[in-house]
Amino acid sequence: MAIRFGVLSTFPPTQCGLATFSSALATHLVGAGADVSVVRVVDSLQPPVPLVSHQLVTGKPDEARDAAAALNACDVALVQHEYGIFGGPDGADVLDVLARVRVPVITVLHTVLADPTAHQHEVLARVVAASSVTVTMTEAGRQRLIAGWGVDPESVTVIAHGARDNRVQDESVTAPRTAPTVLTWGLLGEGKGIEWALEALAGLSDLRPRPTYRIVGQTHPKVLERSGEAYRHRLERLVDRLGLGAVVQFDDRYLDVPTLQRIVAAADVVLLPYDSPDQVTSGVLTEAVVAGKPVVSTAFPHAVELLSGGAGILVPRRDPAAIGAGLRRVLTEPGLAGSMSAASRGLAPGLSWTAVAGQYLGLGAELLHARTRSAA
Structure with a gap:
């Protein structure tokens, strides 16, 4: 029964x-x-x-x-x-x-x-x-x-x-890329650390082509009730101040699975710049690993546990220089992204x-x- x-x-x-x-x-x-x-x-x-x-x-x-x-x-x-x-x-x-x-x-x-x-x-x-x-x-x-x-x-x-498998089997459904894409996704709110990621991106302005940073996800409903879009607007002002308007894209939709699969498939690296040192669980981290994407993440407990075997790079929280250095390594160091993806694929079946x-x-x-x- x-x-x-x-x-x-x-x-x-x-x-x-x-x-x-x-x-x-x-x-x-x-x-x-x-x-x-x-x-x-x-x-x-x-x-x-x-x-x-x-x-x-x-x-x-x-x-x-x-x-x-x-x-x-x-x-x-x-x-x-x-x-x-x-x-x-x-x-x-x-x-x-x-x-x-x-x-x-x-x-x-x-x-x-x-x-x-x-x-x-x-x-x-x-x-x-x-x-x-x-x-x-x-x-x-x-x-x-x-x-x-x-x-x-x-x-x-x-x-x-x-985690669902966000890999797209038919790569032809992903848009052709002219520049590497850094992706952060999930419900937006204080503590996500996006401000540190933006400052890190400003330090990568010498890379050619310049990486694009996609910030995907609507503001958390509880955050909307409490403070509206104040955090998103603050980030948008920071983008303007840092001169990143041409390389940062905000997408405030709550995405269906096929759309999210395409967006994740198109990313070269997933960035999790979270502020909290306490986070013992992250669904986004798990999905990024199952999708075989290289990850740069602050060293919250779940990330330390999941990425220490080679699937990602751990960086200190609230440290734009360290975040930028991690992204630079993934985007420029020959073979690194591939080895990180291979490590992720080894973890995926159990997740x-x-x-x-x-x-x-x-x-x-x-x-x-x-x-x-x-x-x-």
Whole structure:
């Protein structure tokens, strides 16, 4: 009999990394033979969408009972955890749901903070305590959880962030290029470090042809609510001040998969100039590696773990000179881009959504088997 997963998460058409992750994982779980029922976390009731069986409206703690009932109708609850998506201080309302769940719980941590507040620490500790098993997407996240929260190592497992294959098989669909292209993509907001990337690009003005820098992605919906397009406008002013108008392109669309595939395929190097030293998970990084693209990235934990084997160059954060030097190496050093792509291809099979969904399916089966054994 197929395992039925109850997924608690944001979900498309919501535009955020967690929703994208949950949609891809749900699709591939179904493809692997599982059933999936989604409890979608929303700010207000939304029109029905496929796979969604219930909506949990944030800010209404009394809805926890119905959300838990929907999860209890499944075999295994699969909870996607990020502080910002659930109601209450630091997303504490999720605890009311978890307290009512009676089936095994797999909680996937998308953030494990290096320096949480006391309340953030308490919330995550209680989330982990309410879970049968906790998943981090990197070993760095696992070690941080064990050291910072005193979690039993046996209860924490690592399953990589999955990625779709952004390689375009028919290279004729990509536009002919006259200059190398540097690409950063994903939802835009403070902390992405684009300002440092722009200053780095200004230091590459001697290269011929000059590299083009594409910044692709709309502003994060939560950022739009809070501060509108202030960050994007600040970047646009910086482009003008640095005289980069001819070589920097902003694309503020939220792209469908085929369009993004073409854009990634056309890039010579992916740049991740993120500010945060804490980031233990990056879906964009995973997709860049699976696409076989050389990566220049600041040394956040996920990048250190994934790129240290040769798939990318790690640079200090907020350091335009170092970022520029990394880009210069990839764009000018003979054979380097090819060797980085080869290293990426070696990592790709274990990062595919098919492989990742298979691991979640296996984990769910283990939990159900253990539950049956203990009940016997």
